[in-house]
Amino acid sequence: MTRLIALVAGILFGFGLAFSGMTDTHKVLGFLSIFHDWDYDLTFVMGGALIITTLTFQWTMKHGETLLGGNLHLPSACDLDPKLVSGAILFGVGWGLFGYCPGPALTALIYLEPQTVVFVVSMLIGILAHDFFATLSKQSQ
Amino acid sequence: MEASTMNALYGGLIIGLSATLLFALAGRIAGISGIVTAAIKPGSDRAWRWLFIVGLLLGGFAYHYFSGAPAPQLARQSYWLAIAGGLIVGIGVRRGSGCTSGHGVCGIARFSKRSIVSTVVFMGAGIVTATLVNILLGAF
Numbered sequence: 001m002t003r004l005i006a007l008v009a010g011i012l013f014g015f016g017l018a019f020s021g022m023t024d025t026h027k028v029l030g031f032l033s034i035f036h037d038w039d040y041d042l043t044f045v046m047g048g049a050l051i052i053t054t055l056t057f058q059w060t061m062k063h064g065e066t067l068l069g070g071n072l073h074l075p076s077a078c079d080l081d082p083k084l085v086s087g088a089i090l091f092g093v094g095w096g097l098f099g100y101c102p103g104p105a106l107t108a109l110i111y112l113e114p115q116t117v118v119f120v121v122s123m124l125i126g127i128l129a130h131d132f133f134a135t136l137s138k139q140s141q
Numbered sequence: 142m143e144a145s146t147m148n149a150l151y152g153g154l155i156i157g158l159s160a161t162l163l164f165a166l167a168g169r170i171a172g173i174s175g176i177v178t179a180a181i182k183p184g185s186d187r188a189w190r191w192l193f194i195v196g197l198l199l200g201g202f203a204y205h206y207f208s209g210a211p212a213p214q215l216a217r218q219s220y221w222l223a224i225a226g227g228l229i230v231g232i233g234v235r236r237g238s239g240c241t242s243g244h245g246v247c248g249i250a251r252f253s254k255r256s257i258v259s260t261v262v263f264m265g266a267g268i269v270t271a272t273l274v275n276i277l278l279g280a281f
Contacts, residue, residue, distance in 0.1 A: 005167045006189035010196020011203065012159035013171060013242075018204035020152020021145060024213035029281055032271035036280060041149040046245050048153025049160065053250035056161040061251065065168070072168040074251070077238065080258055087237020088244075088259040090229050092266025097274060098226030099216050101241045102234060103173040105227075106194060107201035111212040118220055119227040126231020127178050134235070 001068065014107045020045040023108045025099030032096050160246050163193075172243020173197075174234035216281035217274075237263070 021027035022045060030039030065072060095101050098119055100108065105123060108116045142150075160171040167189070180190040205212065217223075234240045237259055239248065244263075248256020275281070 002167045002169070002189045003192050005162060006169070007192040007196045009159045009163040009167075009171060010193035011200040012155055012162065012196075013193075014197035014200025014202075015204045016152040016155030016159060016200070017197070018152070018201040018210075019155060019208075020149045022152070023201060025216040026213065026281065027145075029216045029271050029275075032267045033275055033280070034268055035272055036275055041143075041146045044146060044149040045153040045156065046241070048150045049157035049246045050153075050249060052154060052157030053160050053164075053246055056157075056165055057247065057250040058252075060165045067165050068167075070168045072164070073170065075170070075238070075248075075253070075255075077255060078253070080255060084237050084255055084259055085262055087233050087235070088262035089266045090233030091237055091240060092233070092263035092268075093270045094226045094229030094231075094233055095241075095263065096267040096270025096272075097217075097229065098222050099271075100226070100230070101173075102177060102230065103197060103240070103242050105230075106173070106177070106197045110198050110202050110205075113215055115215055115218060115220055115223040119223040122224045122227025123231040124177070124181060126228040126233075127174070127235050128181070128231075129228075130232045130235035131178070131182065 013103065016049075017104050017107045020048075022101075022104040023111075028099040028104070029096070032099075156242075156246060160242070160250075164247070170243055170247045172239050172247060174240040175238075175243055178235065217278075222274075233263075 017023050021041060027039060027042060031042040060072065100119055102123060105116065105120050109120060163169050163171045176190045176193055180187050180194060204210070239256070239259065244256040244259040249260060
């Protein structure tokens with residue numbers, strides 16, 4: 001059942017990303033360029049999504065389980081730490097360089113632009129490299 | 142409101158609906174970087190994650206197929222920016238435990254302090270970076 005739900009949710013998510021303009025790096029970089037002819041459209045993407053998720057997530061968490069009676073898988077970390085902030089800085093820098101965050105980059109693979117493929121492969125290498133070195137440094141402690 | 146603004150709103154609402162489905166029915170957070178990481182590393186429970194990723198591509202294709210909207214051109218054509226951007230995004234989302242979807246759309250909805258801080262910081266870093274690139278390379 002989780003697989004079917006994930007496929008449907010993925011299709012909706014990708015549809016929403018392309019619909020909203022998040023897969024268009026002109027829109028994304030225009031949104032991030034607040035000092036240069038700011039394109040504010042994309043504020044409505046997170047805004048629109050949050051109108052719905054704030055209601056449904058709060059309700060589901062109060063309910064304590066999924067509508068099908070399954071467990072809610074929630075992140076365990078709740079404290080602020082330097083890694084969270086430095087990670088967010090790095091992510092923001094990479095986002096501002098090319099104009100894609102992870103979801104839109106994956107959806108944009110359908111446009112078959114070689115630079116986008118290079119971006120996604122580099123992102124996967126970055127993910128694996130981070131986790132490899134994080135495991136190494138944990139083992140050496 | 143302009144059509145592009147309405148599109149952003151409709152797209153956002155659909156993304157919210159997607160995250161709701163995954164959370165309320167499957168108990169999972171629609172955080173793309175977390176889903177991708179667990180999909181490409183050895184481990185269990187990978188099938189639903191791969192199906193979600195396949196859905197991301199199918200959904201984008203469906204939008205362009207039904208709307209007839211042309212594929213957008215890239216604002217920055219440089220391969221160096223693509224490599225640097227991709228690597229830094231990959232390292233950053235792992236170090237910071239999430240990206241725009243997991244922290245921005247799902248975490249803020251859970252009133253997670255970490256997600257609110259993360260979203261403010263990555264937005265700020267994105268704005269500074271895009272602005273600096275505009276100054277150095279010229280507007281796109």
